[in-house]
Amino acid sequence: MKIFLDTADIEEIRTVARWGILDGVTTNPTLFSKTSGSTYEEVLKEICGITSGPVSAEVVAEDVEGMLTEGRAFAKIAPNIVVKVPMSEEGLEAISRFAEEGIKTNCTLIFTANQGLLAAKAGASLLSPFVGRLDDINQDGMEVIRELVPMIEMYEYESEVLAASIRHPRHVTDAALIGSHIATLPFKVLQQMVHHPLTDKGIITFRQDWEKARKEAAEKNAVGASASGSSRQN
Numbered sequence: 001m002k003i004f005l006d007t008a009d010i011e012e013i014r015t016v017a018r019w020g021i022l023d024g025v026t027t028n029p030t031l032f033s034k035t036s037g038s039t040y041e042e043v044l045k046e047i048c049g050i051t052s053g054p055v056s057a058e059v060v061a062e063d064v065e066g067m068l069t070e071g072r073a074f075a076k077i078a079p080n081i082v083v084k085v086p087m088s089e090e091g092l093e094a095i096s097r098f099a100e101e102g103i104k105t106n107c108t109l110i111f112t113a114n115q116g117l118l119a120a121k122a123g124a125s126l127l128s129p130f131v132g133r134l135d136d137i138n139q140d141g142m143e144v145i146r147e148l149v150p151m152i153e154m155y156e157y158e159s160e161v162l163a164a165s166i167r168h169p170r171h172v173t174d175a176a177l178i179g180s181h182i183a184t185l186p187f188k189v190l191q192q193m194v195h196h197p198l199t200d201k202g203i204i205t206f207r208q209d210w211e212k213a214r215k216e217a218a219e220k221n222a223v224g225a226s227a228s229g230s231s232r233q234n
């Protein structure tokens with residue numbers, strides 16, 4: 001399963017790129033609002049300089065022509081830009097127009113497998129069901145992934161399912177087991193996946209045992225050296 005980072009924070013993206021596990025990045029207006037000092041276009045350009053994987057840039061217009069204007073401008077920033085378009089009647093039309101123009105899209109705000117099916121038919125490259133937001137309203141968000149993945153594979157759509165709104169590491173495990181093509185993760189969830197209390201404790205114990213053994217060996221050598229020195233004097 002491919003792993004995307006769900007952030008507009010440049011330092012987080014640089015860090016995960018250094019780990020060697022970054023396949024792409026998703027941004028949205030909320031994530032951009034947490035950054036400061038640069039325009040959305042500048043942030044996107046910088047992200048595309050860090051990863052050659054798909055970088056999702058979200059439109060805010062609600063009408064087709066507005067979405068097309070924003071998306072075409074994003075697509076000029078870098079070849080790996082994917083235009084993020086919300087699921088709506090206008091969104092479907094924009095997705096199909098982008099597909100005709102060869103511009104890749106990520107259909108966002110998907111909450112049912114049927115919405116995902118429509119986005120795939122319209123020609124979206126990525127389908128983003130929001131798992132966590134469904135869990136928040138007491139529904140099983142992962143069920144959408146469970147239904148959508150076989151639909152996409154059975155009819156051989158070119159779209160990939162991207163599990164979004166991921167809240168904790170268990171979501172990632174479940175998405176991977178179901179066969180989601182991609183999951184996009186907040187930086188914190190990626191860090192949680194790296195760590196385990198027994199791993200962290202084990203690293204400390206190995207270090208302490210190594211230092212203890214080296215100290216004991218150094219002390220033994222020192223005693224041996226002083227013993228052979230005094231026997232030479234005699």
Ligand code: E4P
Pocket residue numbers: 006026027028108128130132133164165166184
């Ligand atoms: C990603 O493409 C989505 O915009 C994001 O995962 C939404 O996550 P949230 O529900 O935590 O805001």
